[in-house]
Amino acid sequence: MYKKYKIVRKVKESSLVFSLYLEPLDGAVTQPFLPGQHLMFKFNIPGSDIPLFRYYSFSEVYDPKYYRVSVKKEGIVSSYIFDHLEAGDILEAKGPQGTFALEVEKEHPVALFGGGIGITPLLSMAKTIATANPKRRVALFYGVNDRDQHSFKNEVYGLRAYPNIEVHTFYNNVHPEDVAGSDYDYHGFINFALLNNDFKDPQTNYYICGPAPMMHFVENTLLADGVKAENIRMESFASLIAPEETGDDAETTATATNADEGIKIYYSREKKELVWDSRYRSILEFSEAHDIEIVSGCLFGDCGTCLTTLTKGEVKYMHPTMIIPDAGDCLPCSCIPLTDIVLDV
Secondary structure, eight states: OEEEEEEEEEEESSOOOOHHHHEEOOOOOOOOOOTEEEEEEEEEEESSOOOOEEEEOOOOOOOBBBBBEEEEOOOOHHHHHHHHHOTEEEEEEEEEEEEOOOOTTTTOOOOEEEEEEHHHHHHHHHHHHHHHHHOOOOEEEEEEGGGGGGGTTTHHHHHHTTTTTEEEESSSSOTTTOBBTTBBBBEESOOOSOOOGOOOOTOOOOESSOOOOHHHHHHHHHHTTTGGGGEEEEEEEETSHHHHHHTTTTOOOOOOOOSSSOOOETTTTTTEEOOOTTSSHHHHHHHHHHHOOOOOSSSSSSOTTEEEEEEESSEEEOOSSOOOOOOEEEEEEEOOOOOOOOOOO
């Protein structure tokens, strides 16, 4: 169920990233979340005659009074938020949700690898451990393009005050005025030699979030170093959506991908039939827009939470998924219908 939230603060974190502080409009206490999770937002913005759905991660520790989510300006919706929304405006969101989440109660070490806006869920994880479990070892590797895109600089460096947390920041481009050890730590890509033996524990969990090339590089390096695949967790965001499906803008609403008109989706449990609208990016978003709930997690076919029985028809996947459904199943978060379909929803 969607709830309404009031923007009480809007804070610029870097040249392209800003944070929204949200309070429940009804004055209720915020629902607890696991570090790494997100909210699913529904937007009705000028220029779009259909609702647009976006997913923004919590970037702060849990607080019963408010949520903080952080957004990078790079597409239709985020640009609208960046340019037009201010304190006092109202947003609709549901959640918390998502499977890319820290196991807070565990004691084993955690290594966090973030690139760009991918720092947001990892910052929530690191800050939660800092306050809730000061003996748990954390290594945070954070890569950004340059000083202008260095979001949460003071917050990230502030984590060094905790003896159990080490922070390594990497700049792709260093300017003459940048000071090593103050503005950044290293020039270039993430250096795994900095991951000391404390994190060679076979139970260490590795969380990766950022651009697809960075994520795959980190994952492949860890696997080659003997890390078990089940200890590696990744959050895709929009970066894993195939470029040919999105153009240059990972947030752009999908255009028609099939020439057929009048494709129908029948929801067998809801006993409801709808005509597919190819302006939506997925069956999940289409269903949400028509008040039909399909429980979801990662939103990119990586976790299997939305796995649904496909009783009839064919679907097309809009981007690669880590979960490969069996025949007769589908991942509504990642596909669109090619023919009339029947879903066990």
